[in-house]
Amino acid sequence: MHRTGTLYGQFKTLEQQKDTATLGMWIFLVTEVMFFGGIMLAYTINRHTYFHAFAMGSNTLSLGLGATNTLVLLASSFTMAMGVWSAQTGKKTLISIFLILTILLGFVFFGIKYVEYAQKFHHHLVPGKSFDIGYCAHNPSKCEDVDVKELKEEGERLEEAQKADPDLQAHAQLYFSAYFGMTGLHALHMVIGAGLLLWLLKDSVAGKFTAEWNNPVDIVGLYWHFVDIVWIYLFPLLYLIDRHK
Amino acid sequence: MSTHETVPEPKFPEKHYLNAEYGIRSWLLTTDHKRIAMLYLAAVTFFFFIGGFFAMMIRLHLMTPNGYLLTPDQYNRMFTMHGVTMVFFFLIPSIPAILGNFLIPIMVGAKDLAFPKINLLSWYIYIIGGLFTMWSMINGGLDTGWTFYTPLSTVYSNSAVAPAVIGVFITGFSSILTGLNFLVTVHTMRAPGMTWFRLPLFVWAHYATSLVMVLGTPVIAITLALAGMERLFGLGFFNPAMGGDPILFQHLFWFYSHPAVYIMILPAMGVISELIPTFARKQLFGYHFVAAASLAIAVIGFLVWTHHMFLTGQSTYAAVAFSFLTFVVAIPSAIKVFNWTATLFGGSISFDTPMLYAFGFLGLFLIGGLTGLFLGCLGIDMNIHDTYFVVAHFHYIMVGGAVMGYLGGLHFWWPKITGRMYPEWLARIAAFTLFIGFNFTFFPQFLLGVMGMPRRYHMYPPEFQIYNVMSTAGASILAVGYLLPMIYLTWAAFYGKVAGENPWPATGLEWKTQSPPLTENFEVTPVVTWEAYDFRNRPDLGLDVPGGSGPRIVAPAHGDD
Numbered sequence: 001m002h003r004t005g006t007l008y009g010q011f012k013t014l015e016q017q018k019d020t021a022t023l024g025m026w027i028f029l030v031t032e033v034m035f036f037g038g039i040m041l042a043y044t045i046n047r048h049t050y051f052h053a054f055a056m057g058s059n060t061l062s063l064g065l066g067a068t069n070t071l072v073l074l075a076s077s078f079t080m081a082m083g084v085w086s087a088q089t090g091k092k093t094l095i096s097i098f099l100i101l102t103i104l105l106g107f108v109f110f111g112i113k114y115v116e117y118a119q120k121f122h123h124h125l126v127p128g129k130s131f132d133i134g135y136c137a138h139n140p141s142k143c144e145d146v147d148v149k150e151l152k153e154e155g156e157r158l159e160e161a162q163k164a165d166p167d168l169q170a171h172a173q174l175y176f177s178a179y180f181g182m183t184g185l186h187a188l189h190m191v192i193g194a195g196l197l198l199w200l201l202k203d204s205v206a207g208k209f210t211a212e213w214n215n216p217v218d219i220v221g222l223y224w225h226f227v228d229i230v231w232i233y234l235f236p237l238l239y240l241i242d243r244h245k
Numbered sequence: 246m247s248t249h250e251t252v253p254e255p256k257f258p259e260k261h262y263l264n265a266e267y268g269i270r271s272w273l274l275t276t277d278h279k280r281i282a283m284l285y286l287a288a289v290t291f292f293f294f295i296g297g298f299f300a301m302m303i304r305l306h307l308m309t310p311n312g313y314l315l316t317p318d319q320y321n322r323m324f325t326m327h328g329v330t331m332v333f334f335f336l337i338p339s340i341p342a343i344l345g346n347f348l349i350p351i352m353v354g355a356k357d358l359a360f361p362k363i364n365l366l367s368w369y370i371y372i373i374g375g376l377f378t379m380w381s382m383i384n385g386g387l388d389t390g391w392t393f394y395t396p397l398s399t400v401y402s403n404s405a406v407a408p409a410v411i412g413v414f415i416t417g418f419s420s421i422l423t424g425l426n427f428l429v430t431v432h433t434m435r436a437p438g439m440t441w442f443r444l445p446l447f448v449w450a451h452y453a454t455s456l457v458m459v460l461g462t463p464v465i466a467i468t469l470a471l472a473g474m475e476r477l478f479g480l481g482f483f484n485p486a487m488g489g490d491p492i493l494f495q496h497l498f499w500f501y502s503h504p505a506v507y508i509m510i511l512p513a514m515g516v517i518s519e520l521i522p523t524f525a526r527k528q529l530f531g532y533h534f535v536a537a538a539s540l541a542i543a544v545i546g547f548l549v550w551t552h553h554m555f556l557t558g559q560s561t562y563a564a565v566a567f568s569f570l571t572f573v574v575a576i577p578s579a580i581k582v583f584n585w586t587a588t589l590f591g592g593s594i595s596f597d598t599p600m601l602y603a604f605g606f607l608g609l610f611l612i613g614g615l616t617g618l619f620l621g622c623l624g625i626d627m628n629i630h631d632t633y634f635v636v637a638h639f640h641y642i643m644v645g646g647a648v649m650g651y652l653g654g655l656h657f658w659w660p661k662i663t664g665r666m667y668p669e670w671l672a673r674i675a676a677f678t679l680f681i682g683f684n685f686t687f688f689p690q691f692l693l694g695v696m697g698m699p700r701r702y703h704m705y706p707p708e709f710q711i712y713n714v715m716s717t718a719g720a721s722i723l724a725v726g727y728l729l730p731m732i733y734l735t736w737a738a739f740y741g742k743v744a745g746e747n748p749w750p751a752t753g754l755e756w757k758t759q760s761p762p763l764t765e766n767f768e769v770t771p772v773v774t775w776e777a778y779d780f781r782n783r784p785d786l787g788l789d790v791p792g793g794s795g796p797r798i799v800a801p802a803h804g805d806d
Contacts, residue, residue, distance in 0.1 A: 010357040010434070012770070020359045020433040027425045031463045038467035038497055042482050045493060127480060170481070170488045177480040181471070 006213040018215050025219040029226045032189075036230055039185065043178040043237060046171075052161040053171030055242035056133060057179065059154060060125060062116065066239040069112045070231065076105035077228045084221040087204075090211035095204040099197055102224065106194045113187055119145065125176055133172035134158050182234055189227045196220045255745025257664055261761040276361035277764055279662075282347035284368050285338060290731070292334035292375065295382075297727065299327035304686075304720040310707045320703035321388035322404065328391025333413050334375055336647055337505060340512035341458075342371070342423055344654045345451045347662060349427055351755040351762060352445050354436025354771045359429040367422040374416030381409035390701065392502070395483035395494040399475040410473040417466045420508070424458030427451050436754070438773035445753050445777055446535050450515025453539035457504045457511070457546065465501035468494065492557055499550035507546040509643055510610075511539055513650025514581055517603050520653055521585050522778040523751040524600035525592025526788065529778045531584040538577035545574040555626050564623055571621030578614055582607065597749070598672040602653025605680045609645025613638060616691065631701075634694025637687045645683055652679070652730060659734055660748050664760040665741030671733050679726030685719025750786040752778050757785075 002009045011017040047054045083098035120126055123143055124135040136143035137155040162168050200220055203209065209217055262279045265271075272280060302323045306314040315323060346364065350357050358364050381387050387409045389398040398406050431444070431452050472494065474480045481487025483494040522529040529535065551559055551567045585607060594600070616638040619625050629635065660666050689712035698709050705713065747756040752775070758767050775782060 009765075010355065010359070010361060016433055020429055023432055024360060024425060024429045027428055027459055031421050031425070031459050034460055035463035035467050038464045039471065041497070042471065042493060045490065046482070046488075049490075050488060127478075167488060174481050174488055177482065181474070181480070 014213060018218075021215045021219050022222070025222045029222065032226060032230075036182075036185070036233075039178070039182055040233070040237070043182065046174050046178065047237075047241065050165060050171035050174065052165040053133075053168050054175045056157060056161045056168065057125075057172045057175030058239060058241040059157060060123065060133070060136070061179075061239050062119070063239055065112050065116050066235055069109050070235050072105050072108050072112070073228045073231050076102050076109070077225055079105060080221050080224045084214075084217055087209045087214035087217040088211060092204070092207050092209070095209055095217065096201060099201045099204055103194055103197045103201070106190060106197070109190065110187070113183070120176070120180075126180070127173040127177050131169065131173050131176070133169055179238055182238065186227065186230050186234060189230070193220075193224050193227050196223065255743050255748075257743045258759040258761070258763075260763065261664065261759065262764045263663075263761055265764045274365075276357070276365055278346050278350050278358050278361065278364055279762065279764075281364050281368055282343050283662075285342040285346060285371070288368070288372060288375065289335055289339055289343060292330050293339075293727075295379075296327055296330035296335055297724065299323050299330065301720065301724065303327060304717040306703065307705070307713045308710075308717045310710055311704050315703065317703045318388065321701075322386035324701060325387045325390050326382055329378065329387060329409060329413065331643075332391055332505070332509075333416055334371075334378065336509040336643055337420055338371060338423075339509075339647070339651050340516065340654060341427070341451060341454055341508070342367075342419075344516065344651075344658060345427060345447075345454075345512060346423070348658065348755055349430060349448055349451060350434065351758065351766050352448050352753055353431060353434055354439050354754050354767070354773065355430065355434035356765045356767075356770075358426045359434055360426050363422050364426055367419040367426070370422070371416055371419035374412045374414070374419065377408045377412030377415060379412075381405040381407075381412065384408070392495075392498060393469070393472060394498075395472055395475070395489075395491045396485065399472055400484060400486070407473060407476050410469050410476065414466055414469045414473065417462045417469075420458050421462045421466075424455035424462070427455040428459065436771050436773055439754075440773075442533065442536070443773055443775075443777050444536075445515075446518035446529065446532070446539070447512075447515035447753075449536040450511045450518065450539045453543035454508050454511040454515075456540075456543045457508050460547070461501040461504040461508075464497060465505075468497040468501070492554070492559075495554050495557065496551070499553045500547075503550040503553065504543075504546045506639075506642065507542055509647040510650075511542060513606065513647045513654075514539065514578075516650040516654035516657070517585060517606050518581075519751070519753065520599045520603040520657055521588050522780075523657075523749050524597055524603070525589050525594050526780050527588055527592040527778075528776075528780065529584065530587040530590075531580075532777060534580055535584050538580045541577040542574060545570065545577070549574055549621075552621050552626075555623060556630050568621055568623050572618065575614060575618055575621075578610075582611060582614075596673075598667070598669060598676055599653045599657035601673060601676040601680075602649050602656065605676065605683075606646060606649040606653065609641050609649060609680075609683065613641030613645055616641065629694055631699055632694035633690040633698045633700055636700050637690035637694060640687045640690070644687070649679075652676075655730070655734065657749075657751075658755070659737065660744030661755055661760045661762070663738040663741070664744055665737050665739075666744045666748060667730075667737040667741055668733055671729065675726055675729035675733070678722060678729065682719050682722030682724075682726045686716050686723050687719070689713070689715045689719075747786065750788065752780060752783060752786070 007014055007017060011020065079098045079101040083095055083102060086094035086098055124130050124132040136146055136151055137158050140148065140151045143151065165171060197220065200216055203216065262277055272284065275281060302315065303320070306312045306320055306323070312320065346358070385405045387406060388404040389402050389406060393406070393410065398410070431448060435444075471480065471482050475483055481489040483489045483491050485491060518529060518535055549567055549571045551563060552571045555564050616634070620629065620635060620638060656667060656672060693709055693712045696709065698705055744760050746759055750756065754771055754773065757771060780786065780788060
């Protein structure tokens with residue numbers, strides 16, 4: 001199909017084209033909900049069955065880093081929304097500024113995620129042969145990045161949990177399988193989102209987006225917000241299981 | 246029929262989508278939905294041959310009680326690869342990706358699907374998924390059954406599970422993108438006057454199918470991703486040795502794979518809803534009910550999945566609820582069958598080849614559907630679960646239903662796709678061959694199932710041999726029935742009689758443009774002023790309508806030529 005300016009040949013009007021693109025993205029996001037839904041179901045069922053192991057696993061996560069990342073993502077959603085608003089009102093320089101801010105916040109998220117993942121590796125919390133949920137509690141000297149008081153509490157909880165669930169090691173591995181599976185999938189979506197934002201930036205610097213035509217900004221915005229919402233679910237699911245005690 | 250004879254011989258159009266561009270690049274980089282449909286036709290036919298080859302191996306092996314052809318291990322691989330190929334690479338894409346792709350934009354009066362590039366992308370994803378699966382077939386094959394049940398597939402199987410799982414995972418996204426494209430197209434691309442209730446029921450059926458594709462496929466994707474990671478990296482969600490739950494896998498698997506049955510049968514129902522009014526020359530009885538029944542099947546189809554798991558030790562209350570819902574999902578299917586037969590009543594029926602397939606569909610789908618109720622009934626299922634009764638039941642739905650619909654549709658729209666007619670008598674013979682071969686193959690399997698022959702076994706007691714020999718003999722007839730259309734349809738594409746715009750005649754928008762259509766489908770965007778299947782107020786069809794409003798419509802049946 002030939003395209004005339006920004007109107008692709010299969011459409012009659014720009015409005016039809018915009019409605020089509022938006023609906024397409026919404027339906028795609030529905031498929032994403034079902035996609036994440038499957039792994040969240042697997043998580044929830046196991047959390048119910050092996051509550052002690054999952055609570056134990058949850059306690060080893062850093063609430064501070066998780067909460068910071070939540071704030072970072074919320075802020076990036078705000079800058080993205082401002083980017084969409086700038087596009088709709090035709091403020092060409094502002095679009096680029098907000099896109100850059102969103103990308104930067106995305107990279108802050110990756111940085112913090114990297115710190116968290118690295119911690120899990122050092123603390124023997126990656127599922128596999130060397131997995132040991134009690135590694136830090138038993139070797140406090142090797143986990144200097146964790147608060148001493150917290151480690152002591154962790155040791156006490158570990159004993160309790162082991163009494164309640166003799167197969168704690170295996171079940172805690174399930175928790176970390178879910179942790180890496182879910183946050184990994186989320187991070188993959190963030191990487192794709194960052195790529196899309198860079199692609200937008202190229203066009204926005206070239207001044208292609210106008211008040212009349214800004215579909216790409218609009219639908220990438222939808223995608224970015226969705227990825228943020230996934231995190232809004234992941235944070236309480238993974239980090240806050242046992243915090244109400 | 247005097248008016249009919251004065252019509253001049255139709256001419257083959259000079260310019261159309263097939264000769265708009267030439268060269269391999271113009272095909273592999275096309276965004277024309279009609280050309281992409283042809284790409285799918287080639288790929289899907291290829292996989293149909295592969296799946297058919299595995300089926301013949303199974304049937305030949307089962308001719309004797311001890312089996313002389315394959316080792317037990319090879320037999321496991323044959324039936325697994327037959328299932329995987331036929332389900333994921335033939336049945337699911339067949340009607341939607343070929344006929345749906347070709348017809349939906351034309352039927353709604355659009356120039357193309359909403360997202361032509363995504364449409365092409367979906368074909369490439371399908372091919373990449375297919376290559377991974379074939380890699381598995383070549384490197385030792387797959388022996389887990391098409392259901393990939395854990396922990397057999399994730400821990401114990403010694404076959405090439407990982408590439409097959411990756412292949413099916415990838416192919417799922419082609420299905421998702423096709424469904425997404427159809428949904429958006431139906432919403433935003435309809436021509437002026439093409440209201441929701443003027444849409445052909447083929448489009449309604451595909452709308453419902455797309456809902457299932459979009460909502461169900463992501464679940465199988467994440468499930469297979471988890472199972473694949475379990476196989477490759479030792480995650481434990483479905484592995485009881487690590488505290489995981491294999492039944493959870495079955496739940497997630499069937500949450501998609503039961504609705505997947507409706508991905509296969511709904512489009513076939515859509516085809517039948519086009520064929521019956523066309524060859525009865527009568528408006529379809531209860532249009533709104535048939536449209537709503539498609540949606541009802543899609544929705545209720547999501548609520549019946551554990552009827553595959555009655556014997557897994559699930560709670561009795563859950564089993565009762567799912568058994569009830571299984572009966573409920575039969576109601577919209579029954580509504581459709583009643584409406585089709587009611588349409589025939591008082592119609593001016595002609596027995597052209599597509600109509601023969603429609604009749605074949607009606608009978609076989611009826612048997613398949615009713616035996617499904619046996620299986621949904623808790624007490625009976627205890628006895629016939631995992632027997633040949635199940636095998637016969639789902640082949641009546643998938644082959645008797647979906648493939649009959651597919652072939653009926655292919656014959657019906659072949660003049661539109663290629664601009665040429667197939668040889669009518671040869672096609673009728675092929676349709677009969679198929680029908681007879683099919684029943685010979687699968688009816689004995691109902692009897693075997695009731696007598697207690699379990700599915701997936703490579704040997705059986707000698708007293709079952711007569712039925713197995715019948716089944717194998719039937720499968721040979723069936724194979725001839727499949728080969729014939731492949732040969733004469735290909736021949737007809739080049740040398741058949743020129744068909745003209747509307748050879749049947751039929752009422753849809755696709756018959757208001759030249760055959761084969763232009764790349765843009767229509768010279769000018771059509772404006773729709775008539776209701777679906779309304780033969781009485783369509784003088785453009787050239788039908789002989791006495792007084793314009795009589796109860797019977799006398800039509801030039803195509804077969805009288």
